[in-house]
Amino acid sequence: MSKSHRYEVSVTWTGNTGTGTSGYRDYSRAHDVTAAGKEPIAGSADPTFRGDPARWNPEELLLTALSQCHMLSFLHECARAKVVVTAYSDQPTGTMTTTADGSGSFDEVVLHPRVALADPSQAGLLDELHERAHKVCFIANSVNFPVRHEPRP
Template structure:
């Protein structure tokens, strides 16, 4: 049975330096992301697009959302398979191509999860568990580019 879930955030531009968007260089890309009951996230554009490198940009947030969703789905399928995970980290990377008109899109994202198991003898199940998690991930199912997995072994 399907169920619709709704989400709401507020994005507020805070980058008016006095003259609004009077020219490309006259405004900051700074903005705040907020949601009820949560701490704000300081956002900006990528530094390539005149953004503040100390703030999160949309491209990083997209990578983070894909990584988080996969991890949460993976932990779920591990519980169901009775595989005990004791550590998990990921260092995803993505590639984006811009177009001459200023637009662009992501070409792919590669997740590189590092998983530590309570029983290292279950490591042979990891590839299949990552595949199952990928099929369940809401965010990966919502993008129009490949999301690949390159699990890294944990020593």
């Protein structure tokens, strides 16, 4: 049985410096991402595209969504398998290629999860649990590029 889930956010450009988009260099890429009951996320473009390096850019947020989804799916699979995780961290990396016409796309994202277990003798189960998590990750199933995971000790 399938269920439909709806999500809603608001993205508001805050970068009008007085002349709107009168020229490529005449406006800020600043924007706010909000959702009911949540703190706003300060967004911008990547600094390569005249963005503010102090703000989150869409490319970083895509990596974040993939990492979060894998982590949450992995923790769920561990709980189902009676594998007690005591710590988890990830430092995902992504490669994006732009083209001469200004478009671009991600080539791949690699997750680098580090996991600590209550019972280190269960470490042999982690590869299979990461694979299961990858298969059920909503976000990884929604992108058109490879998402790999290379666990780190």
